[in-house]
Amino acid sequence: MSLSGLVVVVTGSRRASELARIIISFGGIPYVAPTIGIEVNQGVNEEAGSFAYQVLKEKVDYAVFMTGPGVYSLMSAARNLGIEKELIQILQQVTVIARSLKPKDALAMHGIKTNIVPKDNTSKGIAQLLRGLGIAGKRVFILWHGSYSSELKTELEVEGAQVFESSTYMYSTDLKENGAQILKTMGYEYIPPEETKVLKLIEDISIANIGAITFTSPPAARELFKIASQHGLNESLLTSLNRGVIVVAIGPSTRKALEENDVHVDVMPTMYKMGSMIKSLCDYLDNEGSPKMQKSF
Numbered sequence: 001m002s003l004s005g006l007v008v009v010v011t012g013s014r015r016a017s018e019l020a021r022i023i024i025s026f027g028g029i030p031y032v033a034p035t036i037g038i039e040v041n042q043g044v045n046e047e048a049g050s051f052a053y054q055v056l057k058e059k060v061d062y063a064v065f066m067t068g069p070g071v072y073s074l075m076s077a078a079r080n081l082g083i084e085k086e087l088i089q090i091l092q093q094v095t096v097i098a099r100s101l102k103p104k105d106a107l108a109m110h111g112i113k114t115n116i117v118p119k120d121n122t123s124k125g126i127a128q129l130l131r132g133l134g135i136a137g138k139r140v141f142i143l144w145h146g147s148y149s150s151e152l153k154t155e156l157e158v159e160g161a162q163v164f165e166s167s168t169y170m171y172s173t174d175l176k177e178n179g180a181q182i183l184k185t186m187g188y189e190y191i192p193p194e195e196t197k198v199l200k201l202i203e204d205i206s207i208a209n210i211g212a213i214t215f216t217s218p219p220a221a222r223e224l225f226k227i228a229s230q231h232g233l234n235e236s237l238l239t240s241l242n243r244g245v246i247v248v249a250i251g252p253s254t255r256k257a258l259e260e261n262d263v264h265v266d267v268m269p270t271m272y273k274m275g276s277m278i279k280s281l282c283d284y285l286d287n288e289g290s291p292k293m294q295k296s297f
Helices: 016-025 044-057 068-082 084-091 101-108 123-133 149-156 177-185 195-206 220-229 234-244 252-260 274-286 291-296
Strands: 006-011 031-033 038-042 062-065 095-098 139-144 162-167 167-172 212-215 247-249
Touching: 006 016, 038 084, 044 068, 044 084, 044 139, 044 162, 062 101, 062 123, 068 084, 068 101, 068 139, 095 101, 095 123, 123 149, 123 291, 139 149, 149 162, 195 220, 195 234, 212 220, 212 252, 212 274, 220 234, 220 252, 247 252, 247 274
Parallel strands: 006 031, 006 212, 062 095, 062 139, 139 162, 212 247
Antiparallel strands: 038 167
């Protein structure tokens, strides 16, 4: 099982160095060009603190955590307000849903058990999960990641739930200093995004210098096309990705974001982890006869 010298793009920022090492361990050549960073909202401590107090005040039935940095920001605010222990105690008594393993791990660091990680971690999948649990008359708390969608709240309210939401950061094509500090404190070996590198990546994709491209979050995919569109390169990028590059998505929500941009996803692992993602790419390469595989070498 080997990538056999295939050039594999890393578009994530938070764990870019880690993914690059995994690619090397499988015999590939990492091409690191992050497309996304995070920017902490102004007044983040006030907003996170308000959300924490709300969790303590209201009778919580379900708590949904979309992302690891969001968990970290919430707990940091609670600690500064002197209510961290109380907040943890409350969350230990409710049904906790983590969108993926990242927020699950972040919650575990604070002694909070995750009850459910949905197989379909899109907003639609989470809504379907909660409907199955019975949410009429229930209070649902949602701590969002950087890409907010009203779809989830709307669907839950139709089912009779009372929904409370908050977000502590937004995605950005720059990695702002305040966002970088959160990632550093959480132990991420982040690499900040640079638009010039992304434009060079788009150029290399168009001239067939790239074998495969990995996406570990929906925003990483969306921001790539946002930058391409700003420079009139959207159509050429789409054509190149669909004709000559193996496109790899780490999970359903990331695949959905790519498909929304008309990109065909070739590889998605059954376990939504980086190591499994690269193993799945190796399996794909072993499947001789794939047109994209032939064009990638």
